[in-house]
Amino acid sequence: MAKVVVITSGKGGVGKTTTAAAFAAALALRGHRTVVIDFDVGLRNLDLIMGCERRVVFDFINVINGDANLNQALIRDKRNDNLFIFPTSQTRDKNALKREGVERVLSELRDQFDYIVCDSPAGIEHGAITALYFADSAVIVTNPEVSSVRDSDRIIGILASRSRRAERNEAPVEVNLLLTRYDPARVAKGEMLTVEDVKEILSIPLLGIIPESEAVLRASNTGTPVSFDAESAAGRAYLDAVARFLGEQREMRFTTPERRSFLRVLFGRA
Amino acid sequence: MGQFRNLFRNLFSPPRPSAAIARERLKIVLAHERAGRTAPDFLPRLQKELIDVVARYVEISEDMIRVNLGKSGETSLLEINIEFDGAKPRPAPPRPNLAAAVPPAKPG
Numbered sequence: 095m096a097k098v099v100v101i102t103s104g105k106g107g108v109g110k111t112t113t114a115a116a117f118a119a120a121l122a123l124r125g126h127r128t129v130v131i132d133f134d135v136g137l138r139n140l141d142l143i144m145g146c147e148r149r150v151v152f153d154f155i156n157v158i159n160g161d162a163n164l165n166q167a168l169i170r171d172k173r174n175d176n177l178f179i180f181p182t183s184q185t186r187d188k189n190a191l192k193r194e195g196v197e198r199v200l201s202e203l204r205d206q207f208d209y210i211v212c213d214s215p216a217g218i219e220h221g222a223i224t225a226l227y228f229a230d231s232a233v234i235v236t237n238p239e240v241s242s243v244r245d246s247d248r249i250i251g252i253l254a255s256r257s258r259r260a261e262r263n264e265a266p267v268e269v270n271l272l273l274t275r276y277d278p279a280r281v282a283k284g285e286m287l288t289v290e291d292v293k294e295i296l297s298i299p300l301l302g303i304i305p306e307s308e309a310v311l312r313a314s315n316t317g318t319p320v321s322f323d324a325e326s327a328a329g330r331a332y333l334d335a336v337a338r339f340l341g342e343q344r345e346m347r348f349t350t351p352e353r354r355s356f357l358r359v360l361f362g363r364a
Numbered sequence: 365m366g367q368f369r370n371l372f373r374n375l376f377s378p379p380r381p382s383a384a385i386a387r388e389r390l391k392i393v394l395a396h397e398r399a400g401r402t403a404p405d406f407l408p409r410l411q412k413e414l415i416d417v418v419a420r421y422v423e424i425s426e427d428m429i430r431v432n433l434g435k436s437g438e439t440s441l442l443e444i445n446i447e448f449d450g451a452k453p454r455p456a457p458p459r460p461n462l463a464a465a466v467p468p469a470k471p472g
Contacts, residue, residue, distance in 0.1 A: 240390055247397070283381075287386055287387060291387045
């Protein structure tokens, strides 16, 4: 049974698209057929982060409007055969995503894939609500910072009241926290909320901690999901988070400041 | 004197970590917002009517009444907080003339 996972946060700039790309890539690495969909109509970016921007021909809106079929629009990742990208339209606006159309496309995707990862736009308007409406599971991307935590709390409330599962009185959307841009050195100095603080305030299970890492910008520069970079701390953190998502027990890493080894300092690897 | 004390305090006690301040602020604002999210829609009206009633007796402003619907175990709890301190009592409102309001008894 395919699972629809929404990557959401309320606040912009916290790492939703980075997470959607890394999460989907990590699921594919684990052997699951995975598609990652860009719901940010008008502000397409997942294609760049996934490195397939020059291969986009048809998009989400084309498929919804019946101008193209699904398989014409899906882009197969060149690095992993289990991974597909479903880009959105750059020219339309967010209201072009009609709920019935999205439902039809999702049910077609459910037949082909194990996981459907939805990259939500920021905000709590039409686009974001459409992205979370059909979710079975949600990853709440949060930075250890007051405005991000508050917006996450708001989105958790919306998932509990306005998702399809809520409207139909079904089992609630499963929500998990992913703490991104975590800087253990600043946490140690009392300059940043701790992972325990955020967990306690939002009171949802923690899927993982992604440390602030140079590897994330490097990955986006080159159009590579950061989880394909298993050398980097952020890449390993995403692989861990997805392993936990799949039910594995893994100890939390990157919670304390990392001592940089002499060799690493010498060769400048993050 | 006060300034001197502040200077003294700044010199000798470490500043409160800003993360601790962030945590406290978040806890307070979210407690408030969560309560508002689940509130039934009659609460603002109830609050307004309560203010009207109380205002007949004491001078009171809108932010002095807080109405919350909470839960304590299985029981729903309607919590009404009225801040009173320093509120000036109003002169007693004229009592309606009860005798006049009662229709005269019909002769049996």
